[in-house]
Amino acid sequence: MKDRSYRAVMARRNEIMKASVGIDYDRYRITDIAFDYERMMEEIGYTLEEVEKIQRETGVGNTPLIELKNITKLIRHISAPGKGARVFLKDEAANPSGSFKDRRASISVHKAKELGYKGVIAATSGNYGAAVASQASKRGLKCIVVQETFDSRGIGQPEILEKGRACEAYGAEVVQLSVGPELFYYFLLLLEETGFFNASLYTPYGIAGVETLGYELSKQCRSITGKDPDYVVVTHAGGGNLTGTARGLRKAGAHDTKVVGASVNLSGLHMASDKDFNRKSFTTGHTGFGIPFAVYPDRSDVPRNAARALRYMDKYLLVSQGEVFYVTEMIARREGMQRGPAGNTSLTAAISLARELPEDAIVVVQETEYTGAGKLPSAQLSFAIENGVEVLRGDPLALDKPGKRIVIPEKPEQIRARELPLDKLRKSYLKELAKRGHRELTAEDLEFISADLRLREDKIMEMFKEVLKNG
Amino acid sequence: MIALKAKKGQWVQIHKVVLNPEERAPQVPEDTKLVPLVMRVKGYLIDEEASVGDLVSIETVAGRKVVGRLIAIEPTYTHNFGKHVPVLAEIDREFSQLADSLNEGEEK
Numbered sequence: 001m002k003d004r005s006y007r008a009v010m011a012r013r014n015e016i017m018k019a020s021v022g023i024d025y026d027r028y029r030i031t032d033i034a035f036d037y038e039r040m041m042e043e044i045g046y047t048l049e050e051v052e053k054i055q056r057e058t059g060v061g062n063t064p065l066i067e068l069k070n071i072t073k074l075i076r077h078i079s080a081p082g083k084g085a086r087v088f089l090k091d092e093a094a095n096p097s098g099s100f101k102d103r104r105a106s107i108s109v110h111k112a113k114e115l116g117y118k119g120v121i122a123a124t125s126g127n128y129g130a131a132v133a134s135q136a137s138k139r140g141l142k143c144i145v146v147q148e149t150f151d152s153r154g155i156g157q158p159e160i161l162e163k164g165r166a167c168e169a170y171g172a173e174v175v176q177l178s179v180g181p182e183l184f185y186y187f188l189l190l191l192e193e194t195g196f197f198n199a200s201l202y203t204p205y206g207i208a209g210v211e212t213l214g215y216e217l218s219k220q221c222r223s224i225t226g227k228d229p230d231y232v233v234v235t236h237a238g239g240g241n242l243t244g245t246a247r248g249l250r251k252a253g254a255h256d257t258k259v260v261g262a263s264v265n266l267s268g269l270h271m272a273s274d275k276d277f278n279r280k281s282f283t284t285g286h287t288g289f290g291i292p293f294a295v296y297p298d299r300s301d302v303p304r305n306a307a308r309a310l311r312y313m314d315k316y317l318l319v320s321q322g323e324v325f326y327v328t329e330m331i332a333r334r335e336g337m338q339r340g341p342a343g344n345t346s347l348t349a350a351i352s353l354a355r356e357l358p359e360d361a362i363v364v365v366q367e368t369e370y371t372g373a374g375k376l377p378s379a380q381l382s383f384a385i386e387n388g389v390e391v392l393r394g395d396p397l398a399l400d401k402p403g404k405r406i407v408i409p410e411k412p413e414q415i416r417a418r419e420l421p422l423d424k425l426r427k428s429y430l431k432e433l434a435k436r437g438h439r440e441l442t443a444e445d446l447e448f449i450s451a452d453l454r455l456r457e458d459k460i461m462e463m464f465k466e467v468l469k470n471g
Numbered sequence: 472m473i474a475l476k477a478k479k480g481q482w483v484q485i486h487k488v489v490l491n492p493e494e495r496a497p498q499v500p501e502d503t504k505l506v507p508l509v510m511r512v513k514g515y516l517i518d519e520e521a522s523v524g525d526l527v528s529i530e531t532v533a534g535r536k537v538v539g540r541l542i543a544i545e546p547t548y549t550h551n552f553g554k555h556v557p558v559l560a561e562i563d564r565e566f567s568q569l570a571d572s573l574n575e576g577e578e579k
Contacts (some may be wrong), residue, residue, distance in 0.1 A: 006496055142533045152506035173533035177569040178509040182496050274503040290483040374550035382553030408558055
């Protein structure tokens, strides 16, 4: 019998991965840092037409693009004269399991079936679990979803409990774990035990599946308004949503559209902390994933991550938990659409952004998700209060304190996203390299990093020297 | 009435310690290092009969056999819509009033 200790299993990770995703990542390796990203995406992914065909088979995609006229009216009411862009929303909740994650799951599960795997496994506490479970049930495969669910008191985060319920509804086995990064270790053990396919969010399949989202929204926006969106706002966590959407926009020829990432600010909370775990009201789309994955994408569950947010992000906006709850109520009351937290994060950032733009500008929020028990603001705020978090009205910009205080705006004018400069993230990216022992960058490294960060090579060298000197 | 004993084939939930505190990953923060990594999973009971707290075997829906302590018989979902949250009711009322005033502004 194989050694099941943490250290032994982690040491076998590459061989387990290779057997479970059917991808030989060594083919694309250039150096420890660099790899041939575009060749990997081309060879392993599918063309946009193939992805569309696969998604049609299981009813994924082709979701409506809806203009939020009442919210636009409200934005104009609180903006300077002539300001207040039109805001549109892509209603991804219309996908089979209720989120855009069906797009990602559809391709991975199709691939698993084609390669002859008997089942699929996904490590996720998010909507992706339900998406994989739903697609697996459509294609007749077994499914296991591994979730980080509860703290050491055995108390589960309501949103994650709901996502687990959805997985079970679609026929998946849900393995619930307590807090800790060793989820990955257990995930590897399960892959080894079952021989199932690793339906990772971060393979080229997982990204190719999202490209149709960007492609569709560009086509829809042109048909409704006669032009491409000026901005597309994407809730950012692991980077796949942003990467896939941006690539889809480019494939549609929407080269001038700016791609904005939006995350809930959870700074100060440690993501692997047992005590902090149930002191947050958002389980994804937050900075606890958004920043680490942007600055070190290859921390994911595959050797080379296909989701590389900094390649595509034009701007990064942070919003607070209280603002997103406020906007969640707003879209229900003003637009008659009750939707889950993820899309409302980008909607909050979009409202803030739209106030600064001229009236003829177009901002598209590119996702929604289903909502209900566990996910609603009432469920999350009740849970926060039970866990000792204070909930009050006020100016979030001045008073927000993740884990301690949730501040709900007193008026729409207090919806104000904070911009996190991309250069700060780029510097962190280089710090991550230094942390991993890199002291010199080869010509190949520089070329790769330049594409990864969208920064000139001389600027990278300058920044890297500074990082090595000052840490 | 909660059944005290589970019978073979019944839907149950088990738990199991995956890693003891001293076996946890080196990068884990201090508070997490003090507690074990615990796993819960549901499935159909393989044993003839068992009580909560017993070590049992189950078969999961994915067909795996897993051994662990029985913690629940026919477990239910406990998450819900939450309580009445006054602050949300307050916002909702403000949005309705705001809608009225915006509509009036248009009619004038």
